[in-house]
Amino acid sequence: MNELLAILLNVKPVIGAALCLTGGVLALIGTIGVLRFPDFYTRLHAASVTDTSALTIALIGMALMAPSWLIVFKLAAIWAFFFLTGPTSSHALANAAHTAGVEPLIGERARSRGRGSSS
Amino acid sequence: MIGAAALALVVAIVLMLVRALSGPTLYDRVLAVNSIGTKIVLLLGVLGFLTGRPDFLDISLLYALINFVATIAVLKFFRYRSFQVPLLRRSRGRKS
Numbered sequence: 001m002n003e004l005l006a007i008l009l010n011v012k013p014v015i016g017a018a019l020c021l022t023g024g025v026l027a028l029i030g031t032i033g034v035l036r037f038p039d040f041y042t043r044l045h046a047a048s049v050t051d052t053s054a055l056t057i058a059l060i061g062m063a064l065m066a067p068s069w070l071i072v073f074k075l076a077a078i079w080a081f082f083f084l085t086g087p088t089s090s091h092a093l094a095n096a097a098h099t100a101g102v103e104p105l106i107g108e109r110a111r112s113r114g115r116g117s118s119s
Numbered sequence: 120m121i122g123a124a125a126l127a128l129v130v131a132i133v134l135m136l137v138r139a140l141s142g143p144t145l146y147d148r149v150l151a152v153n154s155i156g157t158k159i160v161l162l163l164g165v166l167g168f169l170t171g172r173p174d175f176l177d178i179s180l181l182y183a184l185i186n187f188v189a190t191i192a193v194l195k196f197f198r199y200r201s202f203q204v205p206l207l208r209r210s211r212g213r214k215s
Contacts, residue, residue, distance in 0.1 A: 017120035020165055023199055024127030027158055031131040034138050034154065040146055043138075047154045050131075058124070058161050065121075065168055074176040078160065087189040089153055096194045099144040 016064030030054060039105040040097055044090060051086040055079070055091025120171045128162040149193055156186030 026049060033046025056079065063075045132155055139151035160179045167175030196202060 014120075014205075017124070020168070021120050021127070023161065024124035024131070024165070026144075027131045027161065028127045028134075031134045031154070031158075035134055040144060040150075043147060044150060048148055048155055048206070050157050051175070055161060058165070062164050062168055062173075065156040066173060071173045071176060073169060078164075078176070078180050080181050081180070081187075082157070085183075086157075089187060089190045092194050093146055093150055093193060095197055097144070099198065100146070102144055102146060102210060118204065 008019045013065050016061040019061025019064065021061075023056075023061060024055035026050070026057065040102050041094065041104045044094055046068060048086070049053050051082065051090070055082055055086075121165060125162060125165045125169055128158050128165060132158050132162070145197055149190060152193075153186065153190045156182065156189075160186070 029047055030049035033049065034043045037043045037046050059075045059079050063072045066072050066075065135151050135155050135158065136144075139148050139155065142148040142151060160183050163172075163175050163179040163182065167173045167199070195204070
């Protein structure tokens with residue numbers, strides 16, 4: 001049982017670093033989505049990958065590498081803050097764009113634009 | 120491996136900066152700046168763990184707070200063209 005605990009303690013920073021890398025790759029994927037999507041609302045959808053998955057996974061990875069419980073508490077505070085404000089700012093952005101008259105790409109226009117690039 | 124995570128975040132920030140500079144509308148730019156803020160929060164934490172000083176998380180938390188307030192403030196300014204407006208929905212013609 002003690003050996004199992006020792007193995008677990010040794011492998012914990014490695015898992016944490018791997019989760020941090022996963023979060024970084026997810027942020028990169030969300031950024032590529034924001035660069036390539038044709039429309040503001042689809043870009044908003046792609047950007048929410050960073051706000052939810054990448055942030056959560058990277059913060060869990062950092063918590064696995066943390067040396068003390070105070071660091072874990074700070075990470076949890078950052079996560080809770082983003083849990084509250086991420087949807088709020090997304091909603092404010094979508095609401096402001098919709099009020100200002102930014103039209104989503106739907107129907108024939110979107111289809112003719114999608115034909116040019118890969119499906 | 121943490122260095123690779125930091126590198127991925129830096130590349131993501133640079134790519135998002137391209138969207139912020141070339142966004143067709145104002146809202147694309149605000150979205151890009153907000154997303155850059157999220158990535159910088161992550162990058163500060165990762166850099167703190169990379170250099171073995173996780174005290175950077177305080178700066179990270181502060182950056183998250185300022186990022187949210189800045190997004191809401193920019194959106195409010197470009198909707199009302201002023202900061203001196205209450206953010207409440209106005210009742211139209213109806214006094215309650």
